[in-house]
């Protein structure tokens with residue numbers, strides 16, 4: 085923790101007085117082992133909401149004093165990937181990500197202000213609004229895979245992302261939602277949020293359980309949110325014929341996974357990777373937060389001040405809690 089100057093808003097930029105910033109698995113990973121693209125010292129935190137403190141020249145839609153919610157990146161809309169329609173894979177999105185929400189003041193770059201910033205309605209609490217970024221990722225993920233009302237969905241992993249997938253699958257009308265994981269309290273929370281069945285991977289054989297729960301067919305949709313090659317491999321065993329496997333969890337660099345060719349071929353499985361989100365996903369996530377009862381706040385393990393952040397990160401590192409709301 086150190087003191088830094090309050091950022092000033094340049095052309096098109098907005099400085100926000102942060103009300104709530106959420107901890108995220110990415111923050112924890114970065115804290116543990118550093119980040120190849122963002123060397124320390126580095127301002128962390130990227131899931132945030134707050135009050136506009138200062139607007140730069142040329143910012144029309146927002147004014148000082150207004151509550152806003154936003155994400156930490158936006159596409160350039162000019163590069164090859166953006167022009168191909170993959171704004172989530174914009175060639176310059178990673179280096180231009182604006183971190184720094186674990187602070188009293190956060191500066192949103194002009195492209196975020198233009199594309200991914202919204203007014204926060206009065207009925208949306210800061211803790212709820214701060215879920216905009218992780219929910220946008222989950223919206224992008226589920227947008228890759230069709231979901232029909234009677235479909236069974238297997239969600240592997242019950243951290244923040246797995247639990248958001250549970251809520252969204254329920255909201256979208258999934259028939260059966262089977263969640264596998266290893267923390268008792270998280271599995272119970274998954275049930276509370278809409279899982280119809282849970283599998284404790286420490287005590288049960290998940291492959292057998294999924295087969296039993298789906299009448300031997302497997303699930304039409306499998307969403308992997310663990311981020312380990314073994315889980316990527318396991319995911320395709322849970323898929324029904326013509327099923328979709330969404331490989332959501334990022335694995336360590338250069339790791340590999342292998343798949344059964346017979347299953348992929350004769351059962352016509354689709355394996356899909358997914359990364360980040362587009363402005364359309366952010367708008368959709370904004371709609372879910374403002375206009376639906378999606379119970380995202382239930383994921384929060386508690387709240388803490390900025391001074392308590394190192395202790396909170398240490399707790400998360402020990403596996404205590406899922407996600408905390410930091411109130412600078």
Ligand SMILES: [Zn+2]
Nearest residue numbers: 108110131218
């Ligand atoms: Zn995040």
Ligand SMILES: [Zn+2]
Nearest residue numbers: 160163166174
């Ligand atoms: Zn681009």
